[in-house]
Amino acid sequence: MSLELSEQELFRRKSLEELISIGINPYPAELFEVNVKSTEILENFPKDNSQFQKVSIAGRIMSRRIMGAASFVELQDSVGRIQLYIKRDDICKGEDTSFYNNAFKKMMDIGDIIGVSGYVFTTQMGEISIHVTELKLLSKSLKPLPIVKEKDGVVYDAFSDPEQRYRQRYVDLIVNDGVKETFIKRTKIIQSMREFFNSKGYLEVETPILQAIPGGAAARPFITHHNALNIPLYLRIANELYLKRLIVGGFEGVYEFAKDFRNEGMDRTHNPEFTVMEIYVAYKDYKWMMEFTEQMIEKVALDLHGKSEVKFGDNEIEFKAPFRRVTMIDAIKEHTGFDISEMNEDEIREVCTKLHIETNPTMGKGKMIDEIFGEKCEHHYIQPTFIIDYPVEMSPLCKKHRSNPELTERFELFVNGKELANAYTELNDPIDQRERFEDQLKLSEKGDDEAMFIDQDFLRALEYGMPPTSGMGIGIDRLVMFMTNSNSIQDVLFFPQMRPEKKATQSTDEDFKALGIPEFWIQPIRKAGFNTLANLKEANINKLFNDLNGLRKKNKLDIPAMNLNELTDWISKI
RNA sequence: GAUUAUGUAGCUCAGCAGGUAGAGCACAUCCCUUUUAAGGAUGGGGUCCUGGGUUCGAAUCCCAGCAUGAUCACCA
Numbered sequence: 244m245s246l247e248l249s250e251q252e253l254f255r256r257k258s259l260e261e262l263i264s265i266g267i268n269p270y271p272a273e274l275f276e277v278n279v280k281s282t283e284i285l286e287n288f289p290k291d292n293s294q295f296q297k298v299s300i301a302g303r304i305m306s307r308r309i310m311g312a313a314s315f316v317e318l319q320d321s322v323g324r325i326q327l328y329i330k331r332d333d334i335c336k337g338e339d340t341s342f343y344n345n346a347f348k349k350m351m352d353i354g355d356i357i358g359v360s361g362y363v364f365t366t367q368m369g370e371i372s373i374h375v376t377e378l379k380l381l382s383k384s385l386k387p388l389p390i391v392k393e394k395d396g397v398v399y400d401a402f403s404d405p406e407q408r409y410r411q412r413y414v415d416l417i418v419n420d421g422v423k424e425t426f427i428k429r430t431k432i433i434q435s436m437r438e439f440f441n442s443k444g445y446l447e448v449e450t451p452i453l454q455a456i457p458g459g460a461a462a463r464p465f466i467t468h469h470n471a472l473n474i475p476l477y478l479r480i481a482n483e484l485y486l487k488r489l490i491v492g493g494f495e496g497v498y499e500f501a502k503d504f505r506n507e508g509m510d511r512t513h514n515p516e517f518t519v520m521e522i523y524v525a526y527k528d529y530k531w532m533m534e535f536t537e538q539m540i541e542k543v544a545l546d547l548h549g550k551s552e553v554k555f556g557d558n559e560i561e562f563k564a565p566f567r568r569v570t571m572i573d574a575i576k577e578h579t580g581f582d583i584s585e586m587n588e589d590e591i592r593e594v595c596t597k598l599h600i601e602t603n604p605t606m607g608k609g610k611m612i613d614e615i616f617g618e619k620c621e622h623h624y625i626q627p628t629f630i631i632d633y634p635v636e637m638s639p640l641c642k643k644h645r646s647n648p649e650l651t652e653r654f655e656l657f658v659n660g661k662e663l664a665n666a667y668t669e670l671n672d673p674i675d676q677r678e679r680f681e682d683q684l685k686l687s688e689k690g691d692d693e694a695m696f697i698d699q700d701f702l703r704a705l706e707y708g709m710p711p712t713s714g715m716g717i718g719i720d721r722l723v724m725f726m727t728n729s730n731s732i733q734d735v736l737f738f739p740q741m742r743p744e745k746k747a748t749q750s751t752d753e754d755f756k757a758l759g760i761p762e763f764w765i766q767p768i769r770k771a772g773f774n775t776l777a778n779l780k781e782a783n784i785n786k787l788f789n790d791l792n793g794l795r796k797k798n799k800l801d802i803p804a805m806n807l808n809e810l811t812d813w814i815s816k817i
Numbered sequence: 818g819a820u821u822a823u824g825u826a827g828c829u830c831a832g833c834a835g836g837u838a839g840a841g842c843a844c845a846u847c848c849c850u851u852u853u854a855a856g857g858a859u860g861g862g863g864u865c866c867u868g869g870g871u872u873c874g875a876a877u878c879c880c881a882g883c884a885u886g887a888u889c890a891c892c893a
Contacts, residue, residue, distance in 0.1 A: 250862050251827055251844050311850030328851075353843080367851060389828040390843050392854035399854050400829045400842060406885045407828095418828090462892070481893095507892045508818085517893085662893065718893070742884065 251387045258350035259383050267346055269383035275358035277301050281318070281325035288363050288371050295363035298373060300325070301381060303417065304355050306390075309348055315372075318359070319417070326372040327359060334378050347378065354384030391418045409739050428547060429723045429735055433500060435546040436520060439539050445496030445522065450485035452478060452502065458698045459483030459640070462505040465515075478504035483640065483714065484701045486523045487669060490712050491704045498522035500719065511731045512661065515740050518719040527713040529652045529668040533629050536656060536664055536715055537564035540627070540722075547726055555659055555728050558625050566627040566656070571616055574630055578620045583612065591615075608649075609636030624657035639679040639695055641667035656717075658725055666715035673705035758813040 302320035316327040331343040361375040389402040408415040457464040459481030544562040551563040644650035652668035733739035
């Protein structure tokens, strides 16, 4: 008598009970032997139709067309769909047709998971199908799936509400074509990168996610607390400083696919937790790393698509190495006409004013250059482009440029106007590193809440000596977006961050019972919109009385009618 | 955080000079019995996101809240 379930859900629960009553276990424990997948049949049967004469396959019922003594079912397994032809006399042994007429036709539904065996044939309509000789229910589905239909590439009634798709990704994966594909590609991309690194002999490692000092990037962290140590801990915003400690420790190359966490805004390209691959290789510099990076990305594109050209939105992006290299100074010259290479801070501020870029007195030279680039240049780099040689203030972990101390040996890779990767010739001079951290501290005192903390242990590690090293970080979510033509980070994360679903406040059944309300009235009272005792107290008692009896009548509830005196008595106790 | 749009049946959506809700698919019953997004007929299903307000009367108008999307801000 649960009034909170929809009619369809009630029907399915009833079917479930009936199945049990005729001796069919809706959730059997034993395994079901599967010997083929839907796509194997569809691909290979036309080549040799003597194959697949004893198949056993399992999956979910996605549609049913019942034509009396014969039915057609679309079965979806992990890789695709295949049609089943189910004939009453083939799945029923002897005279008893109840398995087909009742169990199959009345008690099974779209969404149920079944296992079948039989032989493959082609129907009159030319569709490769499995003629089912045995059918077994493997799991009963109690919640109706959204029905998505498709013909000739046109999708009807797509399950398209983004909120439901992200909150109930499992449903999205079941009913929406192509969702699985994106996530399979995500895994392939990571595998391709891993292969590339392993082939060079670099070591995949794991470093702490809970960090006492959230270092390695400029961002606001999530904070948590460790009870036993009674200290605050931060979820890492980057793993850079730990990977460098490992280079100090003597590894030649280390990499990690890392979940990082940043307590900042969310939008189409940002999720509070996201995946970054960082790699550090000893005895290399950023020039070497550029070649390494472009080779890696080209390989990923080839492994994924068989070609280096990838469609993204309206653009065709060519990931064939080598990528273009442009210095930041040249990029600004190219897109604004200003040559800032010889300018001092005041002159650059003037350039900003001319370009209508707002500045404030706390902004140093580097910050302003970064602003100009971000406002006027960044979005122009659609094809993969390395922007190189960043101002020193913006890069506290990066070695100064070998030929210009105001710059650093840094590159960022831009694709489709967005940053994809970031790399340095790593700063390994402990004295310089300490000074850079102290500069950050000054920024922090000026009010920059994202300036880096000083990590003394990291400095100690550098003092023991870190070989010249180059490191690179690449945003995996963004890379996957580019490689799968996805417009939003939510489309490449299985479970993107969402606000928790609101649970309406409710008084418990016990609260209602405490007033003397019989159990069978609790659901109807909730259904009438009175979820808390407070709601009930505020109600107009006569209206409530009428509503509840109306509800009883409308739903044909098999319970005694409400008595006004009784009701008044309950309410008076609140 | 700001602006804005959306929120109606399990799903996709109509309805909005305010008069207590509609369609298609899904579901149920019956007919048909090798179909192709949906063969035919009949039927059931809804706190119209939540809470206030205006009104004789609100899914519809106003205010607030919640959720989601988009844009911007912040930001790898």
